[in-house]
Amino acid sequence: MHVIGTGLIGASIGLALTAAGADVTLEDQSETSVSLARDLGAGRISADVAPGVVVVAAPPDVTPRLVVAALQRWPEAVVTDVASVKQVILADLVRAGVAIERYVGSHPMAGRERSGAISARADLFEGRAWVLCPHEGTDPAATQVVSRLARATGAAVTTLSPADHDAAVAAVSHAPQVAASLVAARLEHLSEQAVGLAGQGVRDVTRIAASDPGLWTQILSGNAGAVAQVLRAMSQDLVGIVEALEALSTDPHVADAPGARAVLARSIADGNAGHARIPGKHGAPPAAYAVVRVVVDDRPGEVARLLTEIGEEGVNMEDLRLDHGLGLPFGVAEISVLPAAAGPLTEALQTRGWQIHS
Amino acid sequence: MHVIGTGLIGASIGLALTAAGADVTLEDQSETSVSLARDLGAGRISADVAPGVVVVAAPPDVTPRLVVAALQRWPEAVVTDVASVKQVILADLVRAGVAIERYVGSHPMAGRERSGAISARADLFEGRAWVLCPHEGTDPAATQVVSRLARATGAAVTTLSPADHDAAVAAVSHAPQVAASLVAARLEHLSEQAVGLAGQGVRDVTRIAASDPGLWTQILSGNAGAVAQVLRAMSQDLVGIVEALEALSTDPHVADAPGARAVLARSIADGNAGHARIPGKHGAPPAAYAVVRVVVDDRPGEVARLLTEIGEEGVNMEDLRLDHGLGLPFGVAEISVLPAAAGPLTEALQTRGWQIHS
Known part of the structure; x- marks a missing residue:
């Protein structure tokens, strides 16, 4: 070898x-x-x-x-x-x-x-x-x-096949990178206050926008045809959405813009359908996890104490996300668990004195 | 009241x-x-x-x-x-x-x-x-x-002001939702194998694509003008990228396409600049955290044990993300800490027997 x-x-x-x-x-x-x-x-x-x-x-x-x-x-x-x-x-x-x-x-x-x-x-x-x-x-x-x-x-x-590989990475890796960069670019010239309203949603969407421009220029250039195909389809969808919004913005009360509203609803629904295709952990089919939100002080050891107690309850955590409050010394830990475990876990944590955030 | x-x-x-x-x-x-x-x-x-x-x-x-x-x-x-x-x-x-x-x-x-x-x-x-x-x-x-x-x-x-509010939420909330939905929609008709290549990047970009179409049609319609403005700018950027990729895809070896490559590099760099505007936790300026990656068995209590030990080392975790391996019974916990804490934490965890993932 x-x-x-x-x-x-x-x-x-x-x-x-x-x-x-x-x-x-x-x-x-x-x-x-x-x-x-x-x-x-x-x-x-x-x-x-x-x-x-x-x-x-x-x-x-x-x-x-x-x-x-x-x-x-x-x-x-x-x-x-x-x-x-x-x-x-x-x-x-x-x-x-x-x-x-x-x-x-x-x-x-x-x-x-x-x-x-x-x-x-x-x-x-x-x-x-x-x-x-x-x-x-x-x-x-x-x-x-x-x-x-x-x-x-x-x-x-x-x-x-080589063609299927290139199409796949265009859709699951290269196009998402471009989309994240485009969204992030729109934040560059916002006021301090406006960008201060950024929540977990935009943080997730733009996380990979911190990537290296030199590296990504090579990657996108090397797969230019397949990436162009995915982005062209996205661009057509986007133009349709912009046109629908412009029709609605001329008069938001216009009752006869069901076509424009349908374009918006269909775009979000298509996103639902695509999102549902992403496999869950370990390559398993996607599962709809229930999320239990727990208020956690911003001190060393607090998240650990929480997870220790979740472990003591015998509950397997499928995913964890820390959502930090704006201007306050605590955050919210979002614990994903199988739906059947959410109720008992919520009760158990409340009994143990944790504040469950809605 | x-x-x-x-x-x-x-x-x-x-x-x-x-x-x-x-x-x-x-x-x-x-x-x-x-x-x-x-x-x-x-x-x-x-x-x-x-x-x-x-x-x-x-x-x-x-x-x-x-x-x-x-x-x-x-x-x-x-x-x-x-x-x-x-x-x-x-x-x-x-x-x-x-x-x-x-x-x-x-x-x-x-x-x-x-x-x-x-x-x-x-x-x-x-x-x-x-x-x-x-x-x-x-x-x-x-x-x-x-x-x-x-x-x-x-x-x-x-x-x-009302106008600044609407422009701000268009950029930090409504446009990211549309982008996430557009990326996710491209996954709908991929093969099982292709969508199986989805990594953490596309998962983050599309997380909010699971949102409710009815609710989002109302939200986007109500802020149609401001959202259209952000999306129109994104659409123009996207068209430029598609044109650059199409120029490159006709011949990937073409040496005289520096203009096309510059469009790609600038798009990613603009994304870097916008991403850097997102405030860190507690509304503090964004900090560049160091990430320590630790291999964690997929058993109840393992992440808790890890975080307990991080707490015992007196290290304050700034963020945590669980990255699940594909097809294997373990994941990687990505622990964000202040850069100065990364070296000592890595050493301490290795001493305690944890496998630090590169």
Whole structure:
């Protein structure tokens, strides 16, 4: 098993597979980077390797060239890459005219804010999705090899065609990033007081708007076609909503604007339907959890005390969110539990002296 | 102090002010609703009242009529309302030709998923923003009266003109709702596998997309002009992004598309700038917290044990988020702390045997 490119992803793969008992060799155009990865325990460095599988873990723009070189250098090896876009890479390989039966594109969905081997972790892929993207000409045995490799890192393997992969990440990752940035951009020139009215809703919608512009320009450019398709559909919906609002704003009392109101209602209802598709934790079907809101003092240990007592009641918390009050020294802990547990938990916490917030 | 309309907001105001020692009288067109509010302790019912201040807590469409009636019925009383849109209400009052020096619009920002007096809580407004919207002709003494009332419920009072209020809630509440719904709508027809790639980012962006279409049609219609203005600006930004992506997708290797890439980079950077405007907890300026990620088994009590130990280390947790792994029986707790606390906390937790996730 040979890793070309010992940045965050490559070095983490080396660490994970070394931990799983594999013999990993490392290669990088930077002598410093590959030495660091070796010293961290990601694998060994050898001038003479004959790998069964090669992982190209380089930036998307140099990935096709490195995959071509690997396929030619080791005529028996299976070769995969880890770029977050798949059609562009495959198109380049086809254009290069090499035999690609032994190539299987893949995408471990485990980004980080930091980069480089120094940030690498053996557990980076644990519980994360790792998408395999075999193309039409891929040898099924090659796909099996890469699948075993991904599972050995602790990742949950799923298989999509390159086109389906790119469309999926456009919808579940790239378009949401753009939407979050667009909403956040509208806050830039608000008054201090106006932006002070921001509640949990806009905080959630814009959390990922703090992302790095350079990185995201690369990501969006690399998946430009698929992202454009999702955003064009969103843009058409948005134009319809703006037109409906403009019709209503000319006279809010106009009784004969049912069409405009229907556009608004349908937009929110379509959002309901899409939201319901998002799987729950552990990949389970989405569950409608009940939320119990508890007032918590803003002191070290208070949330811990609350959760300890929830644990003592034998209730499994499905999710937790802290909602901080505006200008007051306490917050509200929103505890998501299975609906059947909400009533008993509320009662138990009240008995224990907690204030349940409506 | 007299409350007209004993639904969720009216009854909660009654409960909060009764608890604060005020003599509250209640009125509602529904005999059932007003009796329930009285029985819950929100105030008393009297045919003959001479209030100093009247709160109209009715749906937006009937609010202007009830405010006019209250101003005429009690010529000395200060009258306020609690509708979530303010310009439309004021325009109706001006159109009605009544003297409105004693009217001060207001908006307590404390919604709930449930409605009706039965869901009312004395603490509904604690720590929430309550916006006062005096108009140009409002008697400053009347504004003081409503301000005292709002503060007595535990709310944090802020003052904005009706136009500024409507523009603010359009940007921090109504436009984010539309954006979340638009993103979520794109997930509706994805394959099971594609939607299975949804990570924490899209979950956060679309959380509020589960909102009620009927309620939001009313809210958006009532603030149509201000919302249209924000969404039109977003729509223009979005069209620019789609055009840039389409230029890039014709040939992703085109070296001479710096303009298109600049559009993408600027959009994300504008989002960064807007996101940085959102105040931190307690209305404090936004702080850049450090995040410590800890692997937590999915068992009752495990998160509690973690937070107990964080408390024992004397570290104040600023925020907490649970990120559930895909297909695995554990999650990652993301603990936000002041940057100076992150290093010591990481070390202390590792010493205590916790696995720190990268």
